[in-house]
Amino acid sequence: MAALATAKGVPGWAEVRSWRKAQRASLVAQCLGAGRAEREGWNSTITAHLEGLPALAGPTGTVGFYWPFKGEYDPRPLARLLHARGVRLALPVVVERARPVAFRAWWPGMRMRPGVWNIPVPDEGDWVRPEALLVPLLGFDPQGYRLGYGGGYYDRTLAAARPTPPLAIGVGFEVGRLETIHPQPHDVPMDLIVTERRVFRGSAPVTATEGSGPGSREGV
Numbered sequence: 001m002a003a004l005a006t007a008k009g010v011p012g013w014a015e016v017r018s019w020r021k022a023q024r025a026s027l028v029a030q031c032l033g034a035g036r037a038e039r040e041g042w043n044s045t046i047t048a049h050l051e052g053l054p055a056l057a058g059p060t061g062t063v064g065f066y067w068p069f070k071g072e073y074d075p076r077p078l079a080r081l082l083h084a085r086g087v088r089l090a091l092p093v094v095v096e097r098a099r100p101v102a103f104r105a106w107w108p109g110m111r112m113r114p115g116v117w118n119i120p121v122p123d124e125g126d127w128v129r130p131e132a133l134l135v136p137l138l139g140f141d142p143q144g145y146r147l148g149y150g151g152g153y154y155d156r157t158l159a160a161a162r163p164t165p166p167l168a169i170g171v172g173f174e175v176g177r178l179e180t181i182h183p184q185p186h187d188v189p190m191d192l193i194v195t196e197r198r199v200f201r202g203s204a205p206v207t208a209t210e211g212s213g214p215g216s217r218e219g220v
């Protein structure tokens, strides 16, 4: 998909913001338009990629995931699998508007309640700090920058966790690949991005169907 036209040089935040708004709408439509069977295929391929990441091998550490919304990758099968491996899981909870999200422990069958946008959140359990975070991507670029739903919650959460932020693993579909999302100072890039096609760090493939290149990183 085309980047924002830059005839006048680097676009300002107002231009970028309205461009992102249009991109979000178009990406949601494209993703839902792909159809359920195709998305399910992408989902299971992404789960297989994630399952193999040493960072999620467990059994120590806490992995933050998310309850899927609209056409997002569904990380619930992965969460059940990691739970069975002894990995602790957590879900984001919007505790205050325009503030970082908090994470609450999740386990299969726990009590949940509807949160913002009716996304289910844990209604019991400890508040925790994940060491790794699955972050939903609506769009992403080769530098690892992401486009989400526009609340800025993940950017704020990763910024607030400095100097020891969790490993940010962006998950999304190849239809979300953009030339650039026109990163702004508040945007925090992902450490890894996983799609149905490959796992990459910036422009460097980690494990790729097209083979591992010089940028390949073993042991991530």
Ligand SMILES: Nc1nc2c(c(=O)[nH]1)N(C=O)[C@@H](CNc1ccc(C(=O)N[C@@H](CCC(=O)O)C(=O)O)cc1)CN2
Pocket: 066, 067, 068, 069, 072, 092, 093, 094, 101, 116, 117, 119, 136, 148, 149, 150, 151, 152, 153, 154
């Ligand atoms: N599945 C899933 N869970 C998630 C997220 C996500 O992207 N996916 N989030 C990732 O962030 C958080 C919730 N994200 C939210 C993002 C925006 C708004 C919101 O109120 N949006 C306003 C408009 C925002 C604006 O333009 O300023 C609205 O809808 O009116 C609420 C929650 C936590 N849980």
Ligand SMILES: Nc1ncnc2c1ncn2[C@@H]1O[C@H](COP(=O)(O)OP(=O)(O)OP(=O)(O)O)[C@@H](O)[C@H]1O
Pocket: 020, 146, 147, 148, 149, 150, 151, 152, 153, 154, 155, 156, 159, 186, 187
């Ligand atoms: N660390 C921060 N401190 C204050 N405001 C922030 C911070 N990070 C992001 N924001 C604000 O939040 C909004 C996020 O817009 P942006 O287009 O980056 O959202 P997004 O990354 O797609 O959303 P989300 O993370 O919710 O999926 C912007 O208005 C931005 O200024």
